[in-house]
Amino acid sequence: MARITDQNRVERLKESTMKLVVEKGFGGASAALIAKDAKVAAGYFYLHYHGKYEMVNSLLHSVYQEFVDRLEELILQASTFEVITKKLINHFFNMAINEPVKLKFLYVLTNDYSFVIDPEVKKKTFQFITRLKEVGQLSETLDKNITDEDLYLFLVINTIQFINQRFKNSLDKVSFNEADEEHLYYLIQKILK
Amino acid sequence: MARITDQNRVERLKESTMKLVVEKGFGGASAALIAKDAKVAAGYFYLHYHGKYEMVNSLLHSVYQEFVDRLEELILQASTFEVITKKLINHFFNMAINEPVKLKFLYVLTNDYSFVIDPEVKKKTFQFITRLKEVGQLSETLDKNITDEDLYLFLVINTIQFINQRFKNSLDKVSFNEADEEHLYYLIQKILK
Amino acid sequence: MARITDQNRVERLKESTMKLVVEKGFGGASAALIAKDAKVAAGYFYLHYHGKYEMVNSLLHSVYQEFVDRLEELILQASTFEVITKKLINHFFNMAINEPVKLKFLYVLTNDYSFVIDPEVKKKTFQFITRLKEVGQLSETLDKNITDEDLYLFLVINTIQFINQRFKNSLDKVSFNEADEEHLYYLIQKILK
Amino acid sequence: MARITDQNRVERLKESTMKLVVEKGFGGASAALIAKDAKVAAGYFYLHYHGKYEMVNSLLHSVYQEFVDRLEELILQASTFEVITKKLINHFFNMAINEPVKLKFLYVLTNDYSFVIDPEVKKKTFQFITRLKEVGQLSETLDKNITDEDLYLFLVINTIQFINQRFKNSLDKVSFNEADEEHLYYLIQKILK
DNA sequence: GATGAATGAGGCTTCATTCAT
DNA sequence: AATGAATGAAGCCTCATTCAT
Numbered sequence: 001m002a003r004i005t006d007q008n009r010v011e012r013l014k015e016s017t018m019k020l021v022v023e024k025g026f027g028g029a030s031a032a033l034i035a036k037d038a039k040v041a042a043g044y045f046y047l048h049y050h051g052k053y054e055m056v057n058s059l060l061h062s063v064y065q066e067f068v069d070r071l072e073e074l075i076l077q078a079s080t081f082e083v084i085t086k087k088l089i090n091h092f093f094n095m096a097i098n099e100p101v102k103l104k105f106l107y108v109l110t111n112d113y114s115f116v117i118d119p120e121v122k123k124k125t126f127q128f129i130t131r132l133k134e135v136g137q138l139s140e141t142l143d144k145n146i147t148d149e150d151l152y153l154f155l156v157i158n159t160i161q162f163i164n165q166r167f168k169n170s171l172d173k174v175s176f177n178e179a180d181e182e183h184l185y186y187l188i189q190k191i192l193k
Numbered sequence: 194m195a196r197i198t199d200q201n202r203v204e205r206l207k208e209s210t211m212k213l214v215v216e217k218g219f220g221g222a223s224a225a226l227i228a229k230d231a232k233v234a235a236g237y238f239y240l241h242y243h244g245k246y247e248m249v250n251s252l253l254h255s256v257y258q259e260f261v262d263r264l265e266e267l268i269l270q271a272s273t274f275e276v277i278t279k280k281l282i283n284h285f286f287n288m289a290i291n292e293p294v295k296l297k298f299l300y301v302l303t304n305d306y307s308f309v310i311d312p313e314v315k316k317k318t319f320q321f322i323t324r325l326k327e328v329g330q331l332s333e334t335l336d337k338n339i340t341d342e343d344l345y346l347f348l349v350i351n352t353i354q355f356i357n358q359r360f361k362n363s364l365d366k367v368s369f370n371e372a373d374e375e376h377l378y379y380l381i382q383k384i385l386k
Numbered sequence: 387m388a389r390i391t392d393q394n395r396v397e398r399l400k401e402s403t404m405k406l407v408v409e410k411g412f413g414g415a416s417a418a419l420i421a422k423d424a425k426v427a428a429g430y431f432y433l434h435y436h437g438k439y440e441m442v443n444s445l446l447h448s449v450y451q452e453f454v455d456r457l458e459e460l461i462l463q464a465s466t467f468e469v470i471t472k473k474l475i476n477h478f479f480n481m482a483i484n485e486p487v488k489l490k491f492l493y494v495l496t497n498d499y500s501f502v503i504d505p506e507v508k509k510k511t512f513q514f515i516t517r518l519k520e521v522g523q524l525s526e527t528l529d530k531n532i533t534d535e536d537l538y539l540f541l542v543i544n545t546i547q548f549i550n551q552r553f554k555n556s557l558d559k560v561s562f563n564e565a566d567e568e569h570l571y572y573l574i575q576k577i578l579k
Numbered sequence: 580m581a582r583i584t585d586q587n588r589v590e591r592l593k594e595s596t597m598k599l600v601v602e603k604g605f606g607g608a609s610a611a612l613i614a615k616d617a618k619v620a621a622g623y624f625y626l627h628y629h630g631k632y633e634m635v636n637s638l639l640h641s642v643y644q645e646f647v648d649r650l651e652e653l654i655l656q657a658s659t660f661e662v663i664t665k666k667l668i669n670h671f672f673n674m675a676i677n678e679p680v681k682l683k684f685l686y687v688l689t690n691d692y693s694f695v696i697d698p699e700v701k702k703k704t705f706q707f708i709t710r711l712k713e714v715g716q717l718s719e720t721l722d723k724n725i726t727d728e729d730l731y732l733f734l735v736i737n738t739i740q741f742i743n744q745r746f747k748n749s750l751d752k753v754s755f756n757e758a759d760e761e762h763l764y765y766l767i768q769k770i771l772k
Numbered sequence: 773g774a775t776g777a778a779t780g781a782g783g784c785t786t787c788a789t790t791c792a793t
Numbered sequence: 794a795a796t797g798a799a800t801g802a803a804g805c806c807t808c809a810t811t812c813a814t
Contacts, residue, residue: 006794006795009795022306023306023307024307025218025219025220025305025306025307026218026220027218027219027220027221028220028307030786030787030788031787031788031789032786032787032788033787035797040795040796041795041796041797042788042789042796042797042798043789043790043791043795043796043797044794044795044796046788046789046790047794047795051788051789052787052788052789104306107304108304108305108306111300111301111304111305111357112218112301112304112305113215113216113218113297113301113361114216114217114218114221116361143383145376145379145380146380149358149359149362150380152358153351153354153355153358154351154380157354157358158346158347158351158354161346161350161351161354162346164304165342165345165346165350166342168306168309169342183338186338187338187339187343187347187384190336190383190384190386191380191383191384193383195427195774195775195776195777195778195812195813195814196775196776196777196778196812196813196814197776197777197814198776198777198778199777199778202777202778220804223803223804223805224804224805224806225803225804225805233778233779234778234779234780235779235780235781235805235806236778236779236780236781236805236806236807236808237777237778237779237780239805239806239807240777240778244805244806245804245805245806392773392774395774408692409692409693410693411604411605411606411691411692411693412604412606413604413605413606413607414606414693416807416808416809417808417809417810418807418808418809419808421776426774426775427774427775427776428775428776428777428808428809428810429774429775429776429810429811429812430774430775432809432810432811433773433774437809437810438808438809438810490692493690494690494691494692497686497687497690497691497743498604498687498690498691499601499602499604499683499687499747500602500603500604500607502747529769531762531765531766532766535744535745535748536766538744539737539740539741539744540737540766543740543744544732544733544737544740547732547736547737547740548732550690551728551731551732551736552728554692554695555728569724572724573724573725573729573733573770576722576769576770576772577766577769577770579769582791582792582793582796582797582798582799583793583797583798584797584798584799585798585799588798588799606783609782609783609784610783610784610785611782611783611784619799619800620799620800620801621784621785621800621801621802622784622785622786622787622799622800622801622802623798623799623800623801625784625785625786626798626799630784630785631783631784631785
């Protein structure tokens with residue numbers, strides 16, 4: 001019971017942190033504000049993290065890790081390049097719909113020189129990307145000129161940018177449908193050929 | 194008569210601001226740090242701006258405006274879609290080589306929910322983008338399925354992301370050559386067809 | 387010619403200083419604000435005073451001195467206690483009408499523990515007050531129980547308070563007429579008998 | 580559970596604020612100085628007030644309110660005009676003896692154009708003054724020519740001025756005895772008749 | 773004489789963090 | 794485990810003052 005309460009607290013804290021970091025930036029999201037939004041005491045998160053930076057960084061990594069896990073999962077399922085690609089794009093669209101704050105958080109912090117994804121994690125990510133590239137090239141569904149960086153750029157970064165461009169340009173709630181997803185996939189596969 | 198405003202001071206201030214905002218984020222780039230880096234008195238920039246936010250925002254807009262001006266210039270020169278596209282990509286590569294900090298600054302702040310490009314400026318930008326799309330579609334060098342947002346995403350955002358991915362992944366000085374530019378152009382034209 | 391210009395500058399500076407010290411207090415009346423209001427360069431008054439405090443203090447003393455001079459003049463004219471009293475009250479009402487800012491300035495700074503009238507000047511003032519008391523007591527127009535301090539309190543401080551109470555309680559321009567002056571004189575003479 | 584707000588800290592803060600505002604004026608009493616004098620952390624009072632001005636203003640109002648409360652109390656006790664008057668004067672002498680800083684603080688800030696007593700409070704005060712005037716006039720112990728403003732001036736402002744004149748003119752500790760109080764009462768009742 | 777750009781000490785305030793409860 | 798009162802370093806900014814022109 002006590003355990004459950006605690007998990008709720010931590011969960012609320014994470015949600016509030018992501019929301020406020022997105023809205024106000026790392027500096028603008030004060031510990032007091034986050035705590036208040038999460039309905040948690042000001043000093044609460046020092047029981048779980050060493051400081052504000054560590055908390056945000058740790059959140060960033062767990063959000064990023066989710067993506068890496070999904071990427072790994074897709075690679076290991078050993079399906080075709082097209083399917084993997086499609087499913088990866090779908091992964092981000094699902095986030096956009098179900099956890100928009102999380103996706104915005106990922107967007108904001110990955111485009112920042114003061115937060116850097118752990119080199120080990122990045123390395124592992126690129127191992128999967130390399131693997132994916134090989135899958136594509138073997139089946140001749142991927143342009144030979146495309147490097148790992150290109151693949152990452154168009155598949156991952158671009159998808160995140162596509163969605164966030166929508167979030168930013170509209171003042172209302174943004175909705176994404178299958179047509180949007182198809183459209184983006186259409187564009188991306190054109191590059192990757 | 195009194196001293197004339199020293200343009201070198203102002204210039205140093207701008208450079209230091211961009212550099213530190215890139216390195217440490219808006220919050221991490223303290224006024225004292227910026228002033229020190231610019232070899233200027235602590236309160237100096239309050240003679241030119243109303244506050245730190247205003248200074249950074251104003252810098253962002255003037256950097257963004259440079260891009261818009263270049264875009265306008267290219268559109269008005271009435272050349273082909275391909276030439277305009279190529280020259281636009283070249284514009285960012287030139288920035289990457291000659292003014293890397295400025296490009297990083299543009300990258301960081303355009304990917305942030307707490308800094309927003311003035312709607313009027315954004316609107317004007319998209320008028321040029323629309324114009325460019327029309328040029329492309331008339332000459333049948335641009336895929337009909339591509340929207341304004343797509344064009345902006347692949348031509349502008351993507352180019353900035355491509356370059357910054359390089360900056361981030363390498364610890365050393367990054368250099369770009371014509372081959373890189375060609376490569377990116379090759380990829381982009383594939384999408385735009 | 388140059389001399390005339392200069393005198394105007396200094397005069398404007400004094401007026402602006404008094405006005406702003408009244409409105410915003412000593413701390414709130416910044417040197418820049420005063421200079422701007424006086425249409426004078428920011429560093430101008432350092433040619434005449436050693437600093438802001440010195441300027442305000444010197445102004446206070448010259449305004450206070452005006453009163454002392456008037457008091458002396460009245461005493462030396464060797465008229466009756468009643469006439470002197472009436473004319474002293476009239477002196478402040480004239481200030482209220484013709485130089486309200488000056489009177490407010492005097493009011494504000496004399497009711498302040500951080501500005502103190504020079505002991506020498508105060509001493510001299512009380513010599514005149516003592517002299518006045520003697521005049522009153524000799525002619526039996528002044529209550530024997532009244533001390534120097536009482537006389538100063540009711541004649542000087544009270545008159546200033548009477549006028550400033552009016553200034554403060556009304557939002558519009560305040561006007562004083564002979565009836566007001568008569569009324570105050572009536573009240574004061576009741577005390578002094 | 581967390582610590583309970585330490586009322587001693589708050590009390591010390593109030594004392595130090597009043598003391599330093601009296602000694603150095605609002606501008607001269609810096610937040611750091613006040614905090615140090617109160618033996619409290621630099622940012623402490625922002626937990627209780629929104630800023631320095633608000634703190635001082637709030638203090639002024641609570642000090643002024645004490646006087647209004649006393650005035651109300653005296654009016655409601657339905658005694659004679661003379662008794663009320665005497666007790667009111669006594670109220671200020673008690674403050675002078677027991678809480679001299681508080682009285683100086685009241686003196687300094689009520690004689691300042693940048694601090695204004697809340698109009699509602701002022702209005703209520705004058706309702707009591709009017710009531711007092713009526714009491715005086717009904718019992719024919721108050722001169723019919725005396726207005727509300729006069730009554731306030733001589734009873735309240737004057738008493739405060741009388742005491743503060745003493746404080747200012749003497750370098751040593753000032754003491755007040757019953758004779759002083761009698762003396763002032765004697766003078767005031769002469770006016771009010 | 774007069775200006776006003778520039779300085780930098782110091783003001784007000786915030787806020788990450790600690791710790792008594 | 795959780796709270797929130799308290800701290801104080803550090804942030805942003807103002808402004809009295811200087812001095813090159």
